[in-house]
Amino acid sequence: MAGVAAFIVLSPPPATQKTLVYYSQYEIQTLDPADAYDSGSFIPIQNSYDTLISYPLTTINEFAPALATEIPTVANGGISADGLTYTFHLRQGVKFSNGDPFTADDVVYTFQRVIRMNSPSSGVAWIDTQDLNVSSITKVDTYTVQFKLTHVFNPFLQTLATAEPNAIVDHLAVEANGGIVNNQDNSWMTNNTVGTGPYMVQSWTRGQQIVMVRNPYYWGPSGGARYDKVVMLLNVQPSTAISAARSGDATIADIPFTQAASLSNATNIHVIVSPVPRTYMVGFDINSTHSIMANASVRQALNWAFPYDQVIANAFQGYASPLNGPVPKQIYLGTDSMPTKYYSYNLTKAAAILDAAGFTKNAQGLRFGGTALTFWAISTIGWQPTVAQLYQAALQQIGITLDVHSVPDAVRSATQKTNGWDLMIETWGPDYNDPSDYALPFVGSAAIGGDTYHTMYSNATIDAALTDAQSTTNLAQEIADYHTVWTVQNQNPSLIYMCVAQAIAAVSTSLTNFTYNAIITYNFFFYLPASGTSASSMALAATVAPQARSDALRTFLTVFQKLLRA
Missing domain, CATH: 3.40.190.10 (Periplasmic binding protein-like II)
Structure with a gap:
């Protein structure tokens, strides 16, 4: 949401x-x-x-x-x-x-x-x-x-x-x-x-x-x-x-x-910081007019080249934590199915992947024949242009030019529905407390009701796993299904999983x-x-550690599912 x-x-x-x-x-x-x-x-x-x-x-x-x-x-x-x-x-x-x-x-x-x-x-x-x-x-x-x-x-x-x-x-x-x-x-x-x-x-x-x-x-x-x-x-x-x-x-x-x-x-004033499963990502337009975006190796390299820690420290001022995959750890089964973060900031690995895929630098030190990739952010949300600047500087070091478009939200939203973009910042807040609320709209294909971000991503293995996860009566199988989604996304990504950020409000x-x-x-x-x-003691529950919330959720829903499946 x-x-x-x-x-x-x-x-x-x-x-x-x-x-x-x-x-x-x-x-x-x-x-x-x-x-x-x-x-x-x-x-x-x-x-x-x-x-x-x-x-x-x-x-x-x-x-x-x-x-x-x-x-x-x-x-x-x-x-x-x-x-x-x-x-x-x-x-x-x-x-x-x-x-x-x-x-x-x-x-x-x-x-x-x-x-x-x-x-x-x-x-x-x-x-x-x-x-x-x-x-x-x-x-x-x-x-x-x-x-x-x-x-x-x-x-x-x-x-x-x-x-x-x-x-x-x-x-x-x-x-x-x-x-x-x-x-x-x-x-x-x-x-x-x-x-x-x-x-x-x-x-x-x-x-x-x-x-x-x-x-x-x-x-x-x-x-x-x-x-x-x-x-x-x-x-x-x-x-x-x-x-x-x-x-x-x-x-x-x-x-x-x-x-x-x-x-x-x-x-x-009390500044209230609330840990919430609000996720921040960068989407890839696989159907972009720049055909290189359809190449999985390019998308892997773009993941390795993202400065995750710098973004959390500078754009989010530390009010965020790593996002391992489509499902954040604060959501039911998030930790069980997507236990670690696969990608980290590694320009050497990013360059090696591009070289091996044939996207080497030209005489001017640029990849993709000097073609710039477009990156879209909302101008009025202060952290988004900061993310764009940090990523632009990182990609420049491996010969990729990023053309940043910092625009009003209405322009960004209209652009997303076209094939005239390459990368775009995406955000998501929870509709309901289940992995399907994240994984299906993020990485499910349009054929099964997914592809909220118009990435044009479609993977049969992911679609089958998502469909099974919603109806299986076996908890271990449900975890395995979402783990499959995570594994496939790591190898064939449609998104950069940036971070999970906290909600901040100034309260009188x-x-x-x-x-x-x-x-x-x-x-x-x-x-x-x-x-x-x-x-002075407002919102104590809002500051409960995210892992404690996740553990409690796992306990509750495990008991609930046992009742359901009894």
């Missing part, structure tokens, strides 16, 4: 005791969960809607009931012995923000809508179409629904816990405002929210701000001292966010890696109970005004 737009300067609204002001680096593309697949849109959707199941505030290692009253298991009868049928009992007495009652009809409608709309703008529907079709979801009674999967799909529950696209919508409101049209967006849903979550959108000025106020019908914990209003300023320049954090205008502010240390001694001491969940991200309802007390 990714999306960053161009920055503009804004004047903040005045913060009151019950108003939270969030200075965000993101733009919002849509408020419709069925076609939202960017970081900015996720935040108001997550805070305005609910899913059937979710995660506790501070962990992605276990599930928590939301609109469902319990997590289905084989033991409680919620999952059939063959792993194909899941039954959910729903909360009663829940209302949407317009007062409409929540029932099983809304759940059935939500999932059928995602599949029928087929996310024409974002492609997010792939999360559901992996294992569901329009006939998969049925109403048993007013407060019971049943899912019949098209095939055994190990991470089914994980997919239900993401608000994009599985936030439950009010079927009466949608039908009153355009309904469902196959393969088309609903413009009313794009611009409005009617959910069961703690907030609802009061106003949205594109490119500037979105204002959320409390949902008067929220079924969850009572309001108490919680924030009555959230103002999310959009596309905020880093310098503006930092100034707002220092002055106290910002309750929460996104800040760049390069500024985190400079704010650490501010008396009215006027706020307490701050948490940051790797998948839920910001859950504003549970943040509290400080009422004069210091927030």
